[in-house]
Amino acid sequence: MSYTFTTMASPVGELKLVANGSRLAAILWENDNPNRVRLGAMTESAEAPILLLAVAQLEEYFAGSRRRFELDLDFTGTEFQKRVWQALLTIPFGETRSYSEIARQIGSPSAVRAVGAANGKNPLSIVAPCHRVIGMSGKLTGFAGGLAAKERLLRLEGCDWAGAGRTGELF
Template sequence: MLGVGALRYKPMPSPVGTLRLVGSDEGLVAILWENDRPRRVPVAAMAQEGDNALLREVQHQLASYFEGTLQKFDLPLDFRGTDFQRQVWSALLDIPFGQTRSYADIARAIGRPIAYRAVGAANGRNPISIVAPCHRVIGHNGGLTGFAGGIEAKRYLLELERRPPPVVDDSPTLR
C-alpha cells in the first residue's frame, strides 16, 4: 500500500479522461487514470475531499498545463515506493518540457546504465503521472511504449508539449 496516513482524493475532468488526484499531508501522492489497474499504484483507503488546498492547487496547475500555459509544476510530491523507484521517478522530473528520453537514458542518469528494463518497470508504476512526466519516456527507437493512461493519452500529452504556447495579448484595451 502507498501509505498509512489519511489520503484524500479529488476527481478532475481533463482532456485525457477523468483523473483522480490523491494527496497526503506531505504532498501529491498519485494521479490515477480513469481505467487504472488497481495493482499498478495501490493506495490505502481514501476519503473524497472537495475543498483541500493541495488538491485545488494540483487541479489548478494541471488545468494550466492542459491549456498550454504551464511547463513546470511546482507542487510538493509524496512519492511512495522503493528506493530504486523513487530514484527513477525523481529522474523523470529532470526531463525538460517538450523533450523525451529513453529508458536507457534514465538508467544512465541514475547511475545504473544496464538497468533499463528495471527503469521501464518503475516508470510503469509511476504514481504521479503527468507531473512526474513518465509520458516523456519512449523506446530507444523513438517509438511510443506502454503508458498507464493509454498510448492515445501519451500521444496527446507529447503533442500538447510540442505546440507553441498560446499568445497572450497584454496590450491595454481602449474603453
C-alpha cells in the same frame, strides 16, 4: 495513512488526484489498474489545498500555459523507483528521454528493464512526466493512461519523438 482525493475532467480523461496530507501522492487514470499504485483508504475531499492547487496547475498545463509543476510530492515506492521518478522530474517540457538514458542518469546503465517497470509504477503521471520516456527507436511504449493519452500529452508539449535518430533497444 489516510489519503484524500478529488477528480477532474481533462483532455486525456477523468483523473483522480490523491493527497497524503499536504503533498500530492498520486494521479490515477480513469481506467487505471487498481494495483499499479498502492495507496491506503481514501476519502473524497474537494477542499484539500494541495488538491485544489494540483487541479489548477493541471488545468494550466492542459491549457498550454504551464510547463513546470510546483507541487509538494509524496513518492511512495522503493528507493530505486524513487530514483527513477526523481529523474523523470528532470526531463524538460517538450523533450523526451529513452529508458536507457534514464538508467544511465540514475547510475544504473544495465537496469533498463527495471527503469521501464518503475516508470510503469509512477504514481504521479503527468507531474512526474513518464509520458516523456519513449523507446530508443522513437516508438511510444507502454503508459498507464494508454498510448493515445501518451501521444496526446507529447503533442500538447510539441514533442517530436518519431525517430529522433534513436535506434536499437527494446525500451
